[in-house]
Amino acid sequence: MDILFSIVLAAFCLWGFFLTGKDAFPSALGEPGDAFWPRALFVLLFLLVLVNLANDWLFQRKKREGAGQSPLLWRKTAAGFALIAGMALLMPYGGFAFVCLLFLTGYGYLLGERRILFLGVRSLVLTVLISWIFQGALGIELPLGRGPFLLISRFLGQLWPG
Amino acid sequence: MVQAFISGVETLFIPAVFLSVAGGTVLGVVLGAMPGVSASIAVVLALPVAYAMDSVTAAAFLSAVYCASITGGGITAILFRVPGTPSSAPTTLDGYPMARKGEGGKALGFSVLSSMVGGLAASLAMILFCPLISEAAQMAGPSERFALFFLSIAVLVVMDNHNFIKALMSAVLGLLIACGGRDPVTGSSRLLWGDFLPDMGRELIPIMIGLFAVGGVLGQTGKERRGNRVWQTENGGKTRILFPSFKELWAVRFSMVRASVLGILVGILPGAGATSASFLSYAIEKRLSKHPERMGTGVPEGIVAAEAANNGATGGSMVPLLALGIPGGNAVAIIMAFLLARNVEAGPGLVGEHPEYLASVFGSMALTSVLMVLAAAVVARGFAKLLLVNYNAVGPLIVMVAAAGAYGLNQDMKDVALMIGFGIGGYFLVRMGYSLAAFVLGMVIGPMWEQNFYQAYMLAEGNSERIFTRPVTVLIMAVSILILLYPLVKLSVEREKS
Numbered sequence: 001m002d003i004l005f006s007i008v009l010a011a012f013c014l015w016g017f018f019l020t021g022k023d024a025f026p027s028a029l030g031e032p033g034d035a036f037w038p039r040a041l042f043v044l045l046f047l048l049v050l051v052n053l054a055n056d057w058l059f060q061r062k063k064r065e066g067a068g069q070s071p072l073l074w075r076k077t078a079a080g081f082a083l084i085a086g087m088a089l090l091m092p093y094g095g096f097a098f099v100c101l102l103f104l105t106g107y108g109y110l111l112g113e114r115r116i117l118f119l120g121v122r123s124l125v126l127t128v129l130i131s132w133i134f135q136g137a138l139g140i141e142l143p144l145g146r147g148p149f150l151l152i153s154r155f156l157g158q159l160w161p162g
Numbered sequence: 163m164v165q166a167f168i169s170g171v172e173t174l175f176i177p178a179v180f181l182s183v184a185g186g187t188v189l190g191v192v193l194g195a196m197p198g199v200s201a202s203i204a205v206v207l208a209l210p211v212a213y214a215m216d217s218v219t220a221a222a223f224l225s226a227v228y229c230a231s232i233t234g235g236g237i238t239a240i241l242f243r244v245p246g247t248p249s250s251a252p253t254t255l256d257g258y259p260m261a262r263k264g265e266g267g268k269a270l271g272f273s274v275l276s277s278m279v280g281g282l283a284a285s286l287a288m289i290l291f292c293p294l295i296s297e298a299a300q301m302a303g304p305s306e307r308f309a310l311f312f313l314s315i316a317v318l319v320v321m322d323n324h325n326f327i328k329a330l331m332s333a334v335l336g337l338l339i340a341c342g343g344r345d346p347v348t349g350s351s352r353l354l355w356g357d358f359l360p361d362m363g364r365e366l367i368p369i370m371i372g373l374f375a376v377g378g379v380l381g382q383t384g385k386e387r388r389g390n391r392v393w394q395t396e397n398g399g400k401t402r403i404l405f406p407s408f409k410e411l412w413a414v415r416f417s418m419v420r421a422s423v424l425g426i427l428v429g430i431l432p433g434a435g436a437t438s439a440s441f442l443s444y445a446i447e448k449r450l451s452k453h454p455e456r457m458g459t460g461v462p463e464g465i466v467a468a469e470a471a472n473n474g475a476t477g478g479s480m481v482p483l484l485a486l487g488i489p490g491g492n493a494v495a496i497i498m499a500f501l502l503a504r505n506v507e508a509g510p511g512l513v514g515e516h517p518e519y520l521a522s523v524f525g526s527m528a529l530t531s532v533l534m535v536l537a538a539a540v541v542a543r544g545f546a547k548l549l550l551v552n553y554n555a556v557g558p559l560i561v562m563v564a565a566a567g568a569y570g571l572n573q574d575m576k577d578v579a580l581m582i583g584f585g586i587g588g589y590f591l592v593r594m595g596y597s598l599a600a601f602v603l604g605m606v607i608g609p610m611w612e613q614n615f616y617q618a619y620m621l622a623e624g625n626s627e628r629i630f631t632r633p634v635t636v637l638i639m640a641v642s643i644l645i646l647l648y649p650l651v652k653l654s655v656e657r658e659k660s
Contacts, residue, residue, distance in 0.1 A: 002594050009331075016338070020353060032619050034345035034352060037612045041341065045334045052327045077384040081586055084376060084561060088582050092575050096566065104558045111383065111554035122555060130562055138214055140570035 003056060006049050013046035076110060083107050095145025095153040100127045131156060167289050169521035173222070174529050182219050183526045185211075186226030187533040191541060193227070194234025195246045198382050198553050201436065202374040202492040203560060204231035204247075209367065209500060210567040217504045218518050222526035224500065228493045229476045229530045230537065232436050233277040236469050237538055240269045249436035249472040252444035256457065256464025263460055267404035272462045273469045274403065274538045275411065276418055280470035281531030283422040284429065284477020288484070289524045291430075292513055295485035299510035304617035305629045307486075307510075309638035311611040314488045315603065316642040317431050321438065322597045326649040329597040336604025337611070339369075366499035366605065368568040368577040369584045373598060374492065375564035376585025379557045381592065403539045410462070417447055417466045425471035429478020435491030435599075436472035436479075443471030477527050483508050484520055487610055488603075495602045502606075503571070509610065 020035045020042070087103045094102075104123035113119045134140045135157060144153040173179050186208065193204035208227040212220035235246030240257030253273065260269035299307065315333050322329040342353045343365075411418075421443045428439035447467035448457045457464050479490025487509030489495035498508050506512070506519070513520050568581040592598055622628035630639065 005590075005594060009335075016353065031624065032616060034348045034350055037615065038338065038341040038352060041334055041338050045331060045338065048327060048331045048334060052331060055327060073384045077380060077589075080380050080383040084380075084582055084585070087561070087565065088575070088578050091565070091569075091578065096569075100562050103562060107558035107561065108554045111552075111557055113552070113554040126555070126559055126562075130559075130566060134210065134566045134570060138210055138570070140210060140213065140566070141573055142566055142569060143575065 096142035173525040182223040190227040190230025191234035194231030222522040252468035259460030276470040280473030285527040296513035304614040332600040333604040336601040340608025372581035372585035373588040377588035421470035425474020426478040429475030436475040439475035440472040
């Protein structure tokens, strides 16, 4: 994965180098122009990627990725990505409170809590607590959601003092 | 300096500041005590509370959370051999054996008192050095400041001894991310992510939240857990703090002073932070001890060395932030990002033009150092219950608080998307052995570094030779290059030897 990342990074550097030059303001006399700095960084990063790749090939360093993590734990992490990404995608539609309840329950289960009733009650209490802290105490407006979720969020919003 | 000291003391008499610091201290001690919640995550979780404060009070509040979280980590390290924060790991070496011998209360007493001494020494060092360094920095031109930023990257890259090349790549990647957005001089949009991240100062907050909170939780998700662990101490973790006598404290006076000074010095180095300080201090203490064989068996010197150093480093890491605009560690970088979002640029100008920031941070750190002794004494009895909270509740809670905090900044889902994107990206960077600290430093100092380069270039009328031939610039650049070459020289010497 490390080598693949290095290759992607090298391609990104080449692409970024030419892209920046295309869009940038041309440099005037005595000034570097707004492409100079990013281009210098792209060149530096490209050189470092090459050194890193050479380092890996020449000295056959042991890769850190994957080492010490079983496929089961890797699947758990991947499920974690999916839950977090899903939380962000759902939030504008489901509203903060509903998505928070789902996420706390799902992620808690992923991390090993198997007492479903306890998990549900705990998630509900934590959802109410976070919503109260942000919307009630700190006055920070959180996503309300759409359709029926909007009605639920508005109803909950009326419960917060102030 | 005297004026700054008086202002700092005066700041503490402002009720809002006092209450924020007191609240921040309690919050920091509790969050720091939770395993899996580092000082950086504690500061990230405290950010939404800081949104509601003015910038000066928020700086004091966040500094209090940062300092107190380091101390909180030490308490659980002693009682349960579970370092709440990575910087408290050396505390377990002598703290836990003392607790096993039935001297947990005394170990806690040594821990919080040495934390207090380290914290107070660091805040005094801050008030002493910040005005001097910022005055010197103000006299320097853009080319010298450019060289200073280079030096900070060089030091951090070398301190990160996992992989020198990858640490350097992380820093450059951070600098490139910081390029996205507006050009500091022409104001034009640059690179594709320029339209997505139009204002790096503001967008740094969700990025930081993602890197530390989401990335941290994902990192813990992939670790093996063995159900609900039962934390065992002789009395179930309900320990009263027993403060050591004057004679006992006098016996460890040299360790305390040495560790505090070392902590401050290490803290000043960018990226080194409290963890490096406590490990280094413990190692030095062991080397200098008359009875090194006793270190690790439950002696107060070990606790003092680790705790005074990691608290000393918290104040030390504030010095380059306030005086030069270079954060001394991840938690400090988050505080810097918060200030940038409020259009407060840390650096040489800040101490001169807005001395209230230095005063409030100094006052906050000094007060926190004292208050955390009281907070720890009161809360210590409940630590056993605190540790019964399982990570399967804490982890998801961190992500949701982080999401609410990222959204709350601008009421924009784009910030939540940014947070998650950088959280997942940061997780992979760490997994592949890249340096998160170098990446963050690059991102935070990037715009200022470029601006100084631009100014230096303009002043030299495009003659790059004139930029790099100023005496101080040459000196700083030469030192930086020597620092960068050090790992290569060390590697070749080791190869020759083997």
